[in-house]
Amino acid sequence: MIExxxxxxxxxxxxxxxxxxxxxxAPYLALFSVFIAYPIGLGAWISLHAWDFTLPRRPFVGLGNxxxxxxxxxxxxxxxxxxxxxxxxxxxASTPLLLAIPLLVAMVMNQNFKGRNLFRAIYFAxxxxxxxxxxxxxxxxxxxxxxxxxxLLDLVGLPSDTxxxxxxxxxxxxxxxxxxxxxxxFNSVIYLAALQxxxxxxxxxxxxxGANGMQKFRHVxxxxxxxxxxxxxLLTLIASANMFGQSYLMTQGGPGTATRTAIYQITETxxxxxxxxxASAMSFVLTFFLLLLSTVVFFGLREKKDxxx
Amino acid sequence: MKLTKSSLRxxxxxxxxxxxxxxxxxxxxxxxxxxxxATSYPPTWIPDPFTxxxxxTILNPANxxxxxxxxxxxxxxxxxxxxxxxxxASLAAYPLARLKFKGKKLIQGLVVITLLVPPVILIIPSxxxxxxxxxxxxxxAIIVPTAAGAFGVFLMRQFFLSIPLELEExxxxxxxxxxxxxxxxxxxxxxxxxxxxGLLAFLxxxxxxxxxxxxxxDNSLKTLPAGLANLQGSNxxxxxxxxxxxxxxxxxxxxxxxFLQRFVxxxxxxxxxxx
Numbered sequence: 171m172i173e174x175x176x177x178x179x180x181x182x183x184x185x186x187x188x189x190x191x192x193x194x195x196a197p198y199l200a201l202f203s204v205f206i207a208y209p210i211g212l213g214a215w216i217s218l219h220a221w222d223f224t225l226p227r228r229p230f231v232g233l234g235n236x237x238x239x240x241x242x243x244x245x246x247x248x249x250x251x252x253x254x255x256x257x258x259x260x261x262x263a264s265t266p267l268l269l270a271i272p273l274l275v276a277m278v279m280n281q282n283f284k285g286r287n288l289f290r291a292i293y294f295a296x297x298x299x300x301x302x303x304x305x306x307x308x309x310x311x312x313x314x315x316x317x318x319x320x321x322l323l324d325l326v327g328l329p330s331d332t333x334x335x336x337x338x339x340x341x342x343x344x345x346x347x348x349x350x351x352x353x354x355x356f357n358s359v360i361y362l363a364a365l366q367x368x369x370x371x372x373x374x375x376x377x378x379x380g381a382n383g384m385q386k387f388r389h390v391x392x393x394x395x396x397x398x399x400x401x402x403x404l405l406t407l408i409a410s411a412n413m414f415g416q417s418y419l420m421t422q423g424g425p426g427t428a429t430r431t432a433i434y435q436i437t438e439t440x441x442x443x444x445x446x447x448x449a450s451a452m453s454f455v456l457t458f459f460l461l462l463l464s465t466v467v468f469f470g471l472r473e474k475k476d477x478x479x
Numbered sequence: 480m481k482l483t484k485s486s487l488r489x490x491x492x493x494x495x496x497x498x499x500x501x502x503x504x505x506x507x508x509x510x511x512x513x514x515x516x517a518t519s520y521p522p523t524w525i526p527d528p529f530t531x532x533x534x535x536t537i538l539n540p541a542n543x544x545x546x547x548x549x550x551x552x553x554x555x556x557x558x559x560x561x562x563x564x565x566x567x568a569s570l571a572a573y574p575l576a577r578l579k580f581k582g583k584k585l586i587q588g589l590v591v592i593t594l595l596v597p598p599v600i601l602i603i604p605s606x607x608x609x610x611x612x613x614x615x616x617x618x619x620a621i622i623v624p625t626a627a628g629a630f631g632v633f634l635m636r637q638f639f640l641s642i643p644l645e646l647e648e649x650x651x652x653x654x655x656x657x658x659x660x661x662x663x664x665x666x667x668x669x670x671x672x673x674x675x676x677g678l679l680a681f682l683x684x685x686x687x688x689x690x691x692x693x694x695x696x697d698n699s700l701k702t703l704p705a706g707l708a709n710l711q712g713s714n715x716x717x718x719x720x721x722x723x724x725x726x727x728x729x730x731x732x733x734x735x736x737x738f739l740q741r742f743v744x745x746x747x748x749x750x751x752x753x754x
Binding site: 188190191192194195197198199201202204205206208209210212213216223278283287289290291292293294295296298299300301302303306307308309310311315316317318321351356359360362363408412414415418419432433436437440441446449450453454456457460461464 | 489570
């Protein structure tokens with residue numbers, strides 16, 4: 171506050187704009203302009219052209235690329251919408267698991283026991299490894315000739331001939347399972363921080379009132395997690411909707427194109443076949459869906475909170 | 480009675496943790512197997528015969544698997560990227576935390592909007608821009624373009640706000656200018672924040688897969704994730720080599736993580752609490 175007052179009185183005395191803040195901001199603004207603001211505009215521009223990266227002539231086609239995306243039978247309609255459906259399947263299957271399991275893990279971690287930090291580190295470790303390493307690892311474990319997974323299933327007497335990487339619907343189980351294993355620790359850590367912010371007195375008061383574990387969870391833990399829950403939901407939905415590496419490396423989008431996600435389709439169209447006009451139009455449609463989803467989740471979860479409190 | 484119950488629960492916790500981490504242990508085990516040992520059935524938990532052949536093969540520069548080269552590329556790119564992110568975010572966050580100027584609201588708005596921009600919308604145009612800059616097939620393409628993130632600015636701003644204002648005012652009275660205050664007082668007090676941000680930036684760059692996959696072409700220029708993907712795509716999949724490569728890619732980040740766990744976890748938790 172004092173700072174604010176001296177600043178403005180100084181500014182009044184000098185009567186010229188202070189350039190100091192802008193010197194500090196210059197590198198950020200330069201990168202922001204070149205690699206965030208400009209690309210958004212350029213992307214929109216590209217999407218209005220038949221923009222083949224390998225050809226010098228990139229004729230203007232207006233909304234043609236978008237029209238194609240919404241015209242059944244066109245070259246891009248079927249591949250794009252199938253990839254959107256695939257993305258939807260993955261998102262719907264993985265999000266609930268990535269909201270529930272990490273909460274359980276976080277609640278266990280929130281108790282006082284020896285070696286807690288080591289346990290936390292173990293559950294977070296896969297996330298540190300990155301998508302390339304973990305998919306290569308799981309492709310090996312899920313191999314249906316010599317993989318560890320089918321061997322273990324065989325040991326306990328379950329069917330052991332599932333082609334985890336090449337048959338439907340097993341590929342979805344693999345992709346979702348590996349993703350949950352990989353990113354569970356990330357969500358757990360966010361939950362854990364929120365759990366630790368819930369005042370201990372609330373639990374003590376509930377104990378005095380004779381509440382059992384379940385009641386404490388419903389009336390103390392759940393309300394305490396509410397603000398963070400909307401955030402984790404959004405983060406998880408967006409991460410799932412942007413899934414690429416798992417599908418690219420574990421199933422190559424297969425069988426056929428059954429697990430090719432939207433981003434996979436966009437990179438395939440734009441950066442492999444260099445049909446960048448089509449790919450840009452796809453990325454704008456995907457972005458529209460992502461923003462719509464975010465808005466719905468944001469307001470949906472906020473409304474609930476208002477209604478209850 | 481109570482003791483047995485708690486030790487039972489403890490054993491259960493340990494068992495679950497072991498199962499959870501077992502794929503990573505199996506990766507390590509397999510990297511010491513022979514080519515046929517890696518694909519023999521049933522799979523075993525002890526390499527027999529035990530060999531370091533896979534490591535010798537992938538680290539030998541004469542072979543078509545320059546894993547060591549990829550390792551150096553990744554190390555260089557991730558380090559430069561982390562330094563750049565910390566520098567840019569600290570510089571941008573300082574005026575947003577401490578100075579009053581016209582247009583501050585606008586800049587803060589821009590930073591918030593950046594959070595809403597889905598990366599997918601940037602992929603295709605960024606490829607064109609990187610090409611126009613002559614950066615395709617060059618490590619600079621994976622160091623610079625993603626360095627202006629909003630998260631870093633928020634994180635550093637939060638740290639700067641927690642520094643007592645009196646310290647800066649005292650320095651001002653002593654005649655220090657803004658730059659001196661920033662470098663001599665604010666930055667030294669923000670080391671934990673810079674460590675957190677730098678570590679997260681390093682990890683995300685080290686593990687980034689999609690972008691390096693498309694902008695780096697030469698085998699000798701690839702980073703570890705893109706290189707490993709290439710290795711996996713080759714005709715005869717050699718799982719002994721792949722697992723050894725995966726171990727090489729994992730060791731630096733796991734070491735960083737286990738020693739600096741506090742910073743990583745705090746950074747992730749903060750991203751949630753402050754978001």
